[in-house]
Amino acid sequence: MKALCWEGVNKLSVEQVPDPELRNDQDVIVRLIAGTTCGSDLHLIGGYIPAMRAGDVIGHEFVGEVVETGSAVRRHKVGDRVVVCSFVGCGRCWYCANDLWSLCDNTNTNPGIGQALFGYETAGIFGYSHAMGGLRGSHAEYVRVPFADYGAFKVPEGVDDTSALFVSDSVPTGWMGADLAGVKPGDVVAVWGCGAVGQMAARAAVLKGAERVIAIDRIPERLAMTERYAGAETIDYTTTDVAAELRERTGGRGPDVCIEAVGMEAHSDGPMHLYDQVKQQLRLQTDRPTAVRQAIHACRKAGTVFILGVFASAVDKFPLGAVINKGLTVRGAQMHGQRYIPMLLDRLAAGEIETAQLATHTLSLDEAPTAYDMFKEKTDGCVRAVIRPGS
Amino acid sequence: MRKLWWAVPVAVAGVTAVRRSRTGEWRQDRWLTVTVNRPPMDVGSEGMLPPPLDGLAERIDVRIRPAPGDRGTELAVRFKEPVSAASASVPARLTGQDPRQELRRALRDAKSLLEAGEVLRPDAPPTTRPTPGGRLVEVFTRRSGGEGVL
Ligand SMILES: NC(=O)c1ccc[n+]([C@@H]2O[C@H](COP(=O)([O-])OP(=O)(O)OC[C@H]3O[C@@H](n4cnc5c(N)ncnc54)[C@H](O)[C@@H]3O)[C@@H](O)[C@H]2O)c1
Ligand SMILES: [Zn+2]
Ligand SMILES: [Zn+2]
Numbered sequence: 182m183k184a185l186c187w188e189g190v191n192k193l194s195v196e197q198v199p200d201p202e203l204r205n206d207q208d209v210i211v212r213l214i215a216g217t218t219c220g221s222d223l224h225l226i227g228g229y230i231p232a233m234r235a236g237d238v239i240g241h242e243f244v245g246e247v248v249e250t251g252s253a254v255r256r257h258k259v260g261d262r263v264v265v266c267s268f269v270g271c272g273r274c275w276y277c278a279n280d281l282w283s284l285c286d287n288t289n290t291n292p293g294i295g296q297a298l299f300g301y302e303t304a305g306i307f308g309y310s311h312a313m314g315g316l317r318g319s320h321a322e323y324v325r326v327p328f329a330d331y332g333a334f335k336v337p338e339g340v341d342d343t344s345a346l347f348v349s350d351s352v353p354t355g356w357m358g359a360d361l362a363g364v365k366p367g368d369v370v371a372v373w374g375c376g377a378v379g380q381m382a383a384r385a386a387v388l389k390g391a392e393r394v395i396a397i398d399r400i401p402e403r404l405a406m407t408e409r410y411a412g413a414e415t416i417d418y419t420t421t422d423v424a425a426e427l428r429e430r431t432g433g434r435g436p437d438v439c440i441e442a443v444g445m446e447a448h449s450d451g452p453m454h455l456y457d458q459v460k461q462q463l464r465l466q467t468d469r470p471t472a473v474r475q476a477i478h479a480c481r482k483a484g485t486v487f488i489l490g491v492f493a494s495a496v497d498k499f500p501l502g503a504v505i506n507k508g509l510t511v512r513g514a515q516m517h518g519q520r521y522i523p524m525l526l527d528r529l530a531a532g533e534i535e536t537a538q539l540a541t542h543t544l545s546l547d548e549a550p551t552a553y554d555m556f557k558e559k560t561d562g563c564v565r566a567v568i569r570p571g572s
Numbered sequence: 573m574r575k576l577w578w579a580v581p582v583a584v585a586g587v588t589a590v591r592r593s594r595t596g597e598w599r600q601d602r603w604l605t606v607t608v609n610r611p612p613m614d615v616g617s618e619g620m621l622p623p624p625l626d627g628l629a630e631r632i633d634v635r636i637r638p639a640p641g642d643r644g645t646e647l648a649v650r651f652k653e654p655v656s657a658a659s660a661s662v663p664a665r666l667t668g669q670d671p672r673q674e675l676r677r678a679l680r681d682a683k684s685l686l687e688a689g690e691v692l693r694p695d696a697p698p699t700t701r702p703t704p705g706g707r708l709v710e711v712f713t714r715r716s717g718g719e720g721v722l
Binding site: 186188189196198199201202204205206207232233234235236253269271272273274275278286287288290291292293294295296297302305311315316317325327328 | 715
């Protein structure tokens with residue numbers, strides 16, 4: 182079959198690879214209907230995520246049709262249209278049982294690498310390096326889905342493929358940020374980054390009753406989309422002093438909750454950007470935490486900062502002093518999708534959350550490298566490029 | 573080599589482990605432990621070990637006790653005969669000669685079988701393109717199931 186492979190730093194190509202097979206009794210094989218580019222892939226394509234091998238198939242957000250089921254699969258049958266959570270959870274370890282699915286103990290096939298890097302390994306994720314599971318990605322004609330009874334969800338009748346697609350990863354990620362940061366009625370919430378993840382975090386904060394939600398980015402079409410579909414206010418950080426603006430809009434207090442949805446390749450115009458980039462290139466730091474620093478600084482005293490953006494290892498100039506002296510709660514997580522996906526599909530069906538607007542471009546699998554170029558450079562108003570292997 | 577930066581912390585973790593074991597700070601006879609999200613009676617007993625640990629029963633000591641706070645059962649194992657320094661050396665570990673690798677793997681597999689009913693297997697083949705960098709990753713992934721902090 183055809184698949185999109187990582188061939189080295191900033192090198193993607195469409196290759197022939199063997200078809201996936203059932204390798205465990207709880208697996209299903211899914212024929213791809215659609216997949217999407219994700220900000221997390223950019224970190225991986227750029228070589229910032231450890232343990233990639235040339236020839237690895239990438240992609241982790243997808244919707245498709247079940248074409249084969251393992252002998253122990255109970256909840257799915259051939260023909261089901263499913264959206265699949267990007268993280269794989271076994272459903273029965275302590276972490277899964279406590280709804281902390283991206284921390285599952287039993288789905289990373291290379292635990293030693295993650296343990297050396299982080300102390301303990303994460304769960305496995307599709308197409309996201311040998312450190313984070315060693316599972317093949319979904320930008321292909323077919324993909325194997327382990328523990329499918331827990332990670333694949335039937336898409337309700339009234340929800341179309343493209344809308345359902347984002348429930349794989351960006352919608353639950355954004356929701357988790359607002360949920361685990363404890364957003365409640367009366368809060369002012371600031372969100373850094375208006376990619377799909379930031380937009381969904383902003384929408385979740387609105388639905389959880391936040392008084393005001395303020396989203397921050399520099400790309401005009403993303404800011405406009407966030408205003409329209411999330412119902413948030415926005416700030417362009419290239420033309421506005423973000424900290425001062427947030428102070429002014431919050432009666433001098435600062436936001437109660439700050440959600441970071443930018444990640445390790447954050448952009449800025451200031452002198453710190455050059456410093457961060459040089460250190461990152463020299464591998465003296467692995468990640469650029471511009472938005473994290475700003476969020477910690479802007480947050481009100483005793484507020485909460487939630488980091489949704491992906492970071493791989495070490496950062497420099499982390500404002501620890503602000504964290505302790507202002508009494509902040511700083512938290513982060515990879516997404517516990519299985520915890521939220523059924524509820525989010527219901528909200529999608531009810532029209533409370535809209536996602537179709539994120540799919541600004543649709544391309545075939547052969548054009549997938551172009552899709553990633555557009556998404557990376559954010560050209561032609563690209564928010565997410567959807568890849569349809571069947572087209 | 574830009575994309576191989578991560579190999580440095582991973583290798584350092586390995587070398588540090590060996591150095592600690594030499595200084596006695598990290599002993600080769602330390603218990604390897606996992607917590608299984610099942611009650612002790614499901615996990616087994618000294619005479620009735622869960623597979624695949626049962627295959628090593630002659631050579632290992634086993635300790636099974638309830639974990640605090642409803643966290644299941646602590647399952648700990650170690651070789652009756654402590655592993656020699658030579659078998660725990662970096663070359664032995666890279667070539668898969670350290671017997672603790674087999675034990676760690678069996679312990680992890682036992683936990684997976686007890687909790688999830690199967691041991692997740694990676695896709696095969698893992699990749700279709702052999703490159704020097706890829707081969708290095710392969711060395712790490714081949715040993716990874718038997719290494720780590722257990
Ligand atoms: N925690 C999780 O489980 C999880 C899941 C999915 C994605 N992610 C991560 O979330 C992040 C966002 O993903 P995405 O798909 O929305 O990516 P994206 O690249 O589409 O969006 C990132 C946005 O951040 C903006 N940005 C850059 N620097 C900024 C700054 N200094 N201040 C404010 N905005 C800035 C960019 O203009 C862009 O619009 C990535 O790091 C991704 O890896 C995490
Ligand atoms: Zn993603
Ligand atoms: Zn689990």
